[in-house]
Amino acid sequence: MAGLLEVRNLSTHFSTKEGLIRAVEDVSFDLDAGETLGLVGESGCGKSVSAMSLMRLIPNPPGKIVNGEIVFEGRDLLKLGDEEIRHIRGNRMAMIFQEPMTSFNPVMTIGRQVAEPLEIHRNMTRNKAWTICADLLRRVRIPEAGKRLQSYPHQFSGGMRQRAMIAMALACTPRLIIADEPTTALDVTIQAQLLELMKQLTRDAGTALILITHNLGIVARYADRVNVMYAGRIVEKATVRALYADPRHPYTVGLMASIPRLDQDVKRKLRPIPGQPPDLLHPPSGCAFHPRCRNRIPVCEIHRPALEKASDGHEVACWNPVREAPPCC
Amino acid sequence: MKRYITGRLVYTGFILFLVSILIFALARLLPGDPIQAAAMINTDLADKQVIQDLRARFGLDKPLYVQYGIWLRDFITGEWGVSIGSGETVFEMFFNRLPVTLELFAGSVIWSFLIGFPLGIFAALRRNTWLDAVLTTTSIVGVSIPVFWEGIVLIYLFSVVLHLLPPAGFVPFSESPLQNLLSVVMPTFVMGTHGAGLFARYVRSCLLEVMGQDFIRTARAKGLSEKAILITHAAKPAMIPVVTVVGLAWSYVVGGSFLVEYIFAIPGLGRMGVDAVFARDFPVIQATLVLVAMNVLIVNLIVDLLYGYLDPRISLQ
Amino acid sequence: MTMDEETVSSDIRQAGDSEKEPAPPEFETGRREPRRSLRTGIRPILYAILHHKTACMGILIILLLTVMALFAPWLAPHDPNEQDLYHVLESPSRRHLLGTDDVGRDLLSRVLFGARVSLFVGLSSTVFSALIGIFIGLVAGYKGGAIDMLTMRITDTFMCIPGLIFLLVLAAALGPGVHNIIIAIAALGWTGFARITRGQVLSLRQLPFVEAAHAAGASGWRIMFRHLLPNAMAPIIVAASITVGGAIMLESAAAFLGLGVQPPTPSWGEALRVGYSYLEIVPLFSIVPGLMITLAVLAFNFLGDGLRDALDPRLRGEAQKIV
Numbered sequence: 001m002a003g004l005l006e007v008r009n010l011s012t013h014f015s016t017k018e019g020l021i022r023a024v025e026d027v028s029f030d031l032d033a034g035e036t037l038g039l040v041g042e043s044g045c046g047k048s049v050s051a052m053s054l055m056r057l058i059p060n061p062p063g064k065i066v067n068g069e070i071v072f073e074g075r076d077l078l079k080l081g082d083e084e085i086r087h088i089r090g091n092r093m094a095m096i097f098q099e100p101m102t103s104f105n106p107v108m109t110i111g112r113q114v115a116e117p118l119e120i121h122r123n124m125t126r127n128k129a130w131t132i133c134a135d136l137l138r139r140v141r142i143p144e145a146g147k148r149l150q151s152y153p154h155q156f157s158g159g160m161r162q163r164a165m166i167a168m169a170l171a172c173t174p175r176l177i178i179a180d181e182p183t184t185a186l187d188v189t190i191q192a193q194l195l196e197l198m199k200q201l202t203r204d205a206g207t208a209l210i211l212i213t214h215n216l217g218i219v220a221r222y223a224d225r226v227n228v229m230y231a232g233r234i235v236e237k238a239t240v241r242a243l244y245a246d247p248r249h250p251y252t253v254g255l256m257a258s259i260p261r262l263d264q265d266v267k268r269k270l271r272p273i274p275g276q277p278p279d280l281l282h283p284p285s286g287c288a289f290h291p292r293c294r295n296r297i298p299v300c301e302i303h304r305p306a307l308e309k310a311s312d313g314h315e316v317a318c319w320n321p322v323r324e325a326p327p328c329c
Numbered sequence: 330m331k332r333y334i335t336g337r338l339v340y341t342g343f344i345l346f347l348v349s350i351l352i353f354a355l356a357r358l359l360p361g362d363p364i365q366a367a368a369m370i371n372t373d374l375a376d377k378q379v380i381q382d383l384r385a386r387f388g389l390d391k392p393l394y395v396q397y398g399i400w401l402r403d404f405i406t407g408e409w410g411v412s413i414g415s416g417e418t419v420f421e422m423f424f425n426r427l428p429v430t431l432e433l434f435a436g437s438v439i440w441s442f443l444i445g446f447p448l449g450i451f452a453a454l455r456r457n458t459w460l461d462a463v464l465t466t467t468s469i470v471g472v473s474i475p476v477f478w479e480g481i482v483l484i485y486l487f488s489v490v491l492h493l494l495p496p497a498g499f500v501p502f503s504e505s506p507l508q509n510l511l512s513v514v515m516p517t518f519v520m521g522t523h524g525a526g527l528f529a530r531y532v533r534s535c536l537l538e539v540m541g542q543d544f545i546r547t548a549r550a551k552g553l554s555e556k557a558i559l560i561t562h563a564a565k566p567a568m569i570p571v572v573t574v575v576g577l578a579w580s581y582v583v584g585g586s587f588l589v590e591y592i593f594a595i596p597g598l599g600r601m602g603v604d605a606v607f608a609r610d611f612p613v614i615q616a617t618l619v620l621v622a623m624n625v626l627i628v629n630l631i632v633d634l635l636y637g638y639l640d641p642r643i644s645l646q
Numbered sequence: 647m648t649m650d651e652e653t654v655s656s657d658i659r660q661a662g663d664s665e666k667e668p669a670p671p672e673f674e675t676g677r678r679e680p681r682r683s684l685r686t687g688i689r690p691i692l693y694a695i696l697h698h699k700t701a702c703m704g705i706l707i708i709l710l711l712t713v714m715a716l717f718a719p720w721l722a723p724h725d726p727n728e729q730d731l732y733h734v735l736e737s738p739s740r741r742h743l744l745g746t747d748d749v750g751r752d753l754l755s756r757v758l759f760g761a762r763v764s765l766f767v768g769l770s771s772t773v774f775s776a777l778i779g780i781f782i783g784l785v786a787g788y789k790g791g792a793i794d795m796l797t798m799r800i801t802d803t804f805m806c807i808p809g810l811i812f813l814l815v816l817a818a819a820l821g822p823g824v825h826n827i828i829i830a831i832a833a834l835g836w837t838g839f840a841r842i843t844r845g846q847v848l849s850l851r852q853l854p855f856v857e858a859a860h861a862a863g864a865s866g867w868r869i870m871f872r873h874l875l876p877n878a879m880a881p882i883i884v885a886a887s888i889t890v891g892g893a894i895m896l897e898s899a900a901a902f903l904g905l906g907v908q909p910p911t912p913s914w915g916e917a918l919r920v921g922y923s924y925l926e927i928v929p930l931f932s933i934v935p936g937l938m939i940t941l942a943v944l945a946f947n948f949l950g951d952g953l954r955d956a957l958d959p960r961l962r963g964e965a966q967k968i969v
Contacts, residue, residue, distance in 0.1 A: 059550055080555075090551035099552075102543040107565045107641055117551045152641040168551070347803040355815065466700060469951065473944040475895050477902050478936030481922055485933065489926050584808030588899060592922075602811065603903065604817040614815055618807060625806040 004175055004208050005031040005054075012046075012053045015061065021280045023049040023063070026231040033175065036209040038240070040216060040224030040255070042277050046232040047212045048098075051178045052212075056085050056096055073175065075285035080149060091121040094169035096198075098181040100161035106152035110137075110164050111149025117171040136167040159190040167197055168187070170205070177202060178210045183218075195222055216255055220244055228252050231278045231288035234307065238314040248316040248323075250295045287319065295320040306322075330644045333637045341630045347623040353397050356615045367553075404619065410612030414604070419616045422601060429499060430586060430597035433508075436517030437582050441524030448525070449532025454559075456537060465533065471526025476585045480519045480592040487515060497594040516593045520585040524578035531574045535567040569639050576629040583621055651725050685953035694956035701952020715761040716743045722755035726912045745928055747922055757934055759912035764942055767828055767907075768894040774832035775893075776886055779839020784870045786840065787847025798844065801837040809834050813896050817905040824907050827900055831893045843883050846878030880957035884950050891946030914939045 012024040016172060024046040031037050039047045045201060052058050054066050056182040073092065077085060080195040094117070097103040104113055115129035124132070130149060137145035140163040153161060162182060167176050179198065183191035199222050202209045211223055219226050219240065226243050228236040228251065236249040247253045247320075275292035278284060284291050290300040297320045307317045348628055391399075405410070409419035445468075452464040494515055500508040533562035539545065548562045590599035598617065605613035635642040695701045714721065723743070730750030738745045744753040786797040804812075806892035816830035850856065851874070859873050901915025903921075909916060914935040921932030 009427070055550055057546065084552060088552070089549070090553075093548075095550040097543065097547060099543050103547045104561050105544040105548070105566065107639070109561070113547075116548075118368070120552055120557075152645060154642050155645065165547075260634040344799060344802050347799055348806060352805055355819070358819065360831075423935060449946060468702070469947050470940075470944060473895075473947045474940050475898060475936065475943065477899060478918065478932075478940060480674060481918070481925060481932050485925055485929050487927070528914045580806075580808045586812035587811060587814065588902070591903070603814065604904070606814045606903075609818060614818065618811070618815060621808065621811055625808065629806070 003030040003233075004033045004035075004073065006069070006071040007054070008069040008071070010050065010053060010065065010070065012049050012058055012062045012065045013062060016281075019281050022232050023280065023285070024053060027068075027229075027232075027234055029227055029234065029237065031176070031208050031210065034203070034206045034208055035225065036199070036211060036223045038219035038226040039210060039212045039229060040214065040219055040226060041229035042214060044280065045229045047229050048180050049232075050229070051095070051180050051212055054178060055089055055093060057089075057095075058140065061273050087121065090117040091172045092174050093176045093178070094172070094174040094183045096162075096165050096169050096177060096184050098177040098184055100158045100185060102164065106153055106160060108152075109149065110151050110153060110156065112166045113153075114149070114164060114171060117168065121172050132171070133167070136171060137164065137203065139170070140164070140167045142167075158186050159194065161191075162186060162194055163197070166194070166201070170201060170207075173205055174207060174264060176208045176210065178212070181214070182211075184213070184215075191218075198222075214247045216259055228255070231280065231283055231316070233288070235289065235318070236314075236316045237307065238316075239312075242311065242314045243266075246311075246314070248314070248321040249289075249318050250293045250320075251289050252321055254292075254294075254320050287317075295322060330637060333643055334634060335594065337630055337633045337637070341626055345430060345623065345626055348626070349401060349619065350397070352618045352622070353400055354614060355618070356400075356611060357393070357396075358552060380462055404433075409616045410611055412605075412613050414608045414610045414613075419612050422613065423616065423620065425493075426596060426598045426601050429501075431591070432502070432513060433517055433520060433586055433595070433597060434582060435518035436513050437524065437585070438579075440518050440521030441578055441582075444521070444525035445528025447638060448529035450536065450573065452529065452533040453536035453540070461533075464545070466528065468526040468529035468533075471522050471529065471552055474522060474524075476522070477588045477592055479516070479522060480589060483519065484513050484592075487520040497592070499593075499595040499597075512595075516589045520582050520589050523585060527578050527581070528571065531571050532567070535570050536563060539563045539567040554605070569636065572632055572636050576625070576632045579628045580625050583625060597623055610626050650890050660892060683687050691956045695952050698952035698955055700948045701956070704945040704948030704952060707941055708949065711761050711765060711850035711942055711945070714758050715765050718755075718762060722752070722758045724752035724755045726751060726755040726759045726785075726904045727910050728752070735924055735931070736926060738930065740884025745930055745932055747917065747931055750925065753917070753934065754822070756912040756917060757914070757938055760914040760935060760938065761942075762906050762912045763824065763901075763911060764894045764897060764939070767824060767831070767897040768890045768942070768946070771828045771831035771835060771893045771897075772886055772890045774828065775835030775889060776839050776882065778832065779836035779841075780843045780875070780882065782836065783840040783845075784847055784875060788851065788874065789868065789871050794844070797840065799839050804834060804837045807834075809892070809896060810899055813900055814903065814905065817900050822900075822905050822908055824911075827897055827906050830900075831896050835889055835893065835938065838885055838889060839882060842881050843875075843878055846881060850874050881954075884954045884957060887946050887953055889952035891943040894939065894942045894946070 007030070008028050010024055010027045011022065020100045024040070027046075027050055029037070039050065041047050049058065054070055054072075057067070058065060065078060068078065068209075077088065080088070100226040102109070111130055111133055114133045115124075115126065118129040118132060119126065122129075133149055135145045137148060140162050142160060143149055148156075156164065159163070165182075177198075182198065183194050186194065188232070195218060199208070201207075208252070211219065213219060222231055223240050225239050227234045228243075228249060230251050236243070236247070236252050238247075243252065244256075247256060251273070257271040258273060273292055278288050278291075278318070286302050286304055287293070287300045288304075290296050293300065295318070299319050303315045303319075305317045305319045310316045310321065335495060407420050410424070411418050412422060415422070448468060452461045452468075455461045455464075484496045486493040495508075495512050498512060500512045502509040540559075545558060545562060548558045553562070586597065586599035587603050588599070589595070590597045591603045594600075598620075601613065602617040602621075602635050604610070651898070658952065695705075718726075728751060730746065732750065733742070733746050734748055734750040736742055736746040736750075742752050742754065744757065747753055747756065782797055782801075785813035786794040812834045813827075813830050816833060817827065818825040820830060847870075856869060856873060859869050866871070897906055898913070898915030898918065901913050902919045904916075904919060906911040906915055918932050921928070924931055
C-alpha cells in the first residue's frame with residue numbers, strides 16, 4: 001500500500017565549534033494516511049530534529065540534512081526547491097510546536113496568525129479567511145471564537161494558545177501534522193483535553209499525526225505505532241500493542257520501568273535508567289546505549305547493531321534484546 | 330493604557346521638576362551671581378550700595394526656596410531674563426533662532442533614519458558575512474567619530490577641495506530654498522551620524538534577535554517566504570525596541586547641534602549656547618539648559634507613548 | 647506613583663528580553679552555559695576577546711596609544727613646545743614629517759604628546775565616574791524603596807541634559823584646565839554606571855547566594871561589596887570601556903572650544919581648534935589630531951563591543967547559534 005510518508009536513511013548533522021553533532025543518523029520509517037506515529041525518546045535523542053528535518057526547517061548553517069529521502073505524497077521533499085517546499089509547509093504538512101508561549105507573534109492578533117496559512121495557500125481574502133478562522137477556533141473549543149480572533153497572544157492562556165496552534169495547523173486540512181511535544185509545557189489536566197481534541201480532529205479529517213514525546217503513557221494512549229529513538233537513531237519500531245506487550249530493546253524496557261503507573265503494585269520501585277543521556281559530540285562506540293545497558297555483552301562496545309525484525313511489525317536494534325516478558329506485566 | 334499614559338506624564342513632570350532644581354542649583358553655584366556679572370560689564374553698577382539694592386530688587390537676598398519660586402515663576406511666564414552680552418531678552422533670542430535649529434534637527438533625523446535603517450537591515454540579512462562585518466564596523470565608526478572632526482573633514486573635502494558646498498554659513502529658506510538646502514546638507518549629515526550609527530547597530534541586533542525566535546519558526550512552518558516573514562512577522566517586533574533608542578539618538582542630535590552650529594557658523598540655538606558659554610552669559614546659559622532638558626524629556630515622553638501604543642502588551646492593559 | 651509605572655514598563659521590556667532568550671534547542675550540546683562571574687572564568691573570557699576581531703583591533707590601538715603616551719619624549723623628533731617662527735604652517739617635510747603648526751612647533755611631536763592628555767583624562771575621569779556610579783547603584787539597588795526611587799530619578803534628571811552641553815556649562819563654571827575637565831566629566835559620567843550597577847544588583851539580589859549571605863549574618867555593606875559587586879562587574883567593565891571613549895571625545899570637544907586643557911600643553915582637541923582656522927593652507931594640522939581622537943574613541947568602543955560579546959554568555963550563545 002502506498003504510504004503517505006516514507007523516510008529513508010535520513011541523516012541530519014550540525015557543525016558546531018566543538019565538533020560535528022550527528023543529531024539524526026540513518027533514520028527510516030513509514031507512515032500511512034490517517035495513522036498516528038509516536039516518536040519517543042529522552043530529550044536530545046533527535047526526535048525534534050527529525051521532525052524539523054521533515055519540514056526542512058533545520059537552520060542551515062549550522063544544521064544540514066546530509067543524506068536520505070523524505071518521500072511525501074510521492075515526492076522527495078529533499079529534492080524540492082524553496083518555493084515548492086513552502087507550498088507544502090502549512091498546507092499539506094503542518095506543525096504544532098512545544099512552546100505555546102513563544103510560538104506566536106506577540107504583536108499580531110491570533111486571528112491574523114491563524115488565518116495566515118489560508119491566505120497564502122488558498123489565496124483567500126482576509127475576510128473570508130477570518131470566517132473560516134472563527135469556525136476553526138470553535139472546533140478547537142475556544143469560547144467566543146469570533147471575538148477571540150481580535151485578541152493578542154498574551155491575552156490567551158497557555159492551553160488556549162495551544163488550541164489556537166492546533167487550529168492554525170488544521171487550517172488548510174493538511175495530510176500530516178507533526179506535533180512536537182505539544183503538551184509538555186501545559187498542566188496535566190489540560191494535556192489530556194488537548195490530546196483528546198487533537199486525536200479526534202485528526203481522526204475526523206483523516207490526517208496523519210506524528211506525535212513526538214518523551215512520555216510513553218501518551219504514546220500508549222494515542223499512537224498506533226511507535227519509534228523509539230536513542231542518540232539520533234531508531235532503536236525499536238513496533239505497533240503500540242507489540243511494544244507494550246513485548247518490549248525488546250533494553251532502553252525501551254528502561255523507559256517503561258521508569259514511568260510510574262497507577263495500575264501497579266505501589267511497592268514496586270521505579271527504576272530510572274542509570275547514567276546520563278549520551279553526549280552527541282562524543283558518542284559511545286558500538287551501540288550508543290551500551291554504557292547504560294543492563295544486557296550489555298562484549299560485542300555491544302565494538303559494533304553497532306542494525307534494526308532487525310523481531311516479529312511481525314516489530315524491529316529492534318540490539319545484540320542482546322530482552323526476551324522475557326518484563327516484570328511489570 | 331490610560332494608566333500607562335498618566336504614569337509617563339507624572340514621571341515626566343517629576344523629572345522636569347528635578348531638572349529645574351538642578352539647573353537652579355547650578356545657576357546659583359556658578360561663580361558670581363547675575364548682578365555681579367552685570368557689574369563687571371557695566372562699571373556704574375560697581376558701587377556696593379547699588380549692588381545691594383539690585384540684589385534686593387531681584388530677590389537675591391531672600392532664602393533659596395523663595396528665590397527658586399521666583400525663578401520658576403519667571404521662567405513659566407516667559408521672563409527668561411536679559412542677555413548680558415547683547416541686551417536682548419533671552420525669550421526673543423530663543424524664538425529668533427528656533428527655526429534654524431529646528432530645520433537642522435529635522436534634517437539630521439532624516440539622515441539618521443535614511444542611513445541607519447538600511448545599514449542595520451542589510452547587516453542583519455547578511456549576518457556573519459564580510460558585508461555584515463563592514464557595515465557593523467562602519468556603524469561603530471559612526472558612533473565614535475567626533476562631530477567636530479567629521480565636520481572639518483567634510484568641509485575640507487566638499488568645500489576646500491571639491492568646491493561643491495559652502496564651507497559655512499546659513500541661508501534662510503525664505504531667501505533661497507536651494508542655497509538653504511546646500512547650506513544645511515553637511516551640518517545635518519554630521520549631526521545625524523551618531524544617530525545613524527546607533528540605529529544601524531540597534532536595528533541589526535533587534536532584527537537578529539527577533540529572527541531567532543520561536544514565532545519566526547512558526548511562520549516558516551506555515552510556508553511563508555523569508556521576505557514575507559521579514560515584513561509581516563519580524564519588522565514590527567524588531568522596531569518596537571528600536572523606538573526606545575530614538576530618545577538616545579535625539580540627545581546626540583541636540584548635543585551635536587552645539588558643536589556643529591559652531592563649526593558651520595550657523596545662527597541657531599546651539600551657537601547661542603556656545604557663545605553664551607564663552608561669554609559667561611548666565612541668563613542665556615540657564616535658559617538654554619532648561620530648554621534642552623525640556624526638549625529631551627518631551628521627546629522621551631513621545632517615544633514612551635509610541636512604545637506603549639505599538640506594543641499590545643502595554644496598550645491593551 | 648511613577649514608580650509603579652516605571653517598573654511596569656521596564657518589566658515589560660525585560661520580560662520581552664527574557665522571552666527572547668531561546669530555549670536551548672535539543673540539537674545543541676544541551677548544557678546551558680552558567681552565568682559567568684569574573685572570578686571563575688578569566689581564561690575563557692580572554693579567549694573570547696582574543697578571538698574577537700574588532701576587540702583585538704581595539705586592544706592594538708590602545709596599546710599603540712599607550713606606547714605613544716608613555717614614550718613620547720623618546721619617540722618625538724622635536725621638543726613639542728619648541729617654537730620656530732621662521733617655519734610656521736609648513737607642509738610635511740623630512741624635517742617635520744607632519745609639518746608645523748601656527749607657531750612653528752613640530753606637529754608630529756605634539757600629536758605624540760597629545761596622547762598623554764587624552765588617555766589621562768579618559769581613564770581618570772572614568773575611574774571617578776565608576777567609583778561614584780557603582781556606589782550609588784549598589785546602594786540604590788540593594789536598599790530599594792524610596793532611596794532607589796529617588797536616586798534613579800536623579801540619574802534620569804542628569805541624563806536628560808546631553809553630556810556635551812552639561813560639560814560646556816560645567817567647564818564654563820569651573821574654568822578651563824585638566825583637573826576641572828576631569829571633575830566635569832566625572833560629574834556627568836556616573837549616571838550610566840549607577841543605572842547598570844543598580845540593574846545588576848536588582849537581578850542578583852533575588853539569587854539564593856545573597857539569601858545565604860544574609861542567613862550567615864553578613865552585613866549590608868559586606869553583601870554589597872563582597873557578594874553583589876563582583877558578580878555585577880561584567881557589564882560595568884563593558885560600560886567602563888565605552889565611557890573611556892566617551893570621555894576622550896568630551897575632553898577633546900571641550901579643548902576644541904578652548905575650554906579644556908590650556909596651551910601650551912599639547913592636546914589633540916586644542917590642535918584641532920587652532921588647525922581648523924588654517925584648514926585651507928595646512929589641512930594636516932587639523933586632520934591628523936582629529937584622526938587620533940577618532941582612533942582613540944573607536945578603540946575603546948571596539949574593546950567595549952568585544953568585552954560585551956565575551957562577558958555576556960547569553961549573547962555569546964546567540965552568536966553560537968547563528969554561527
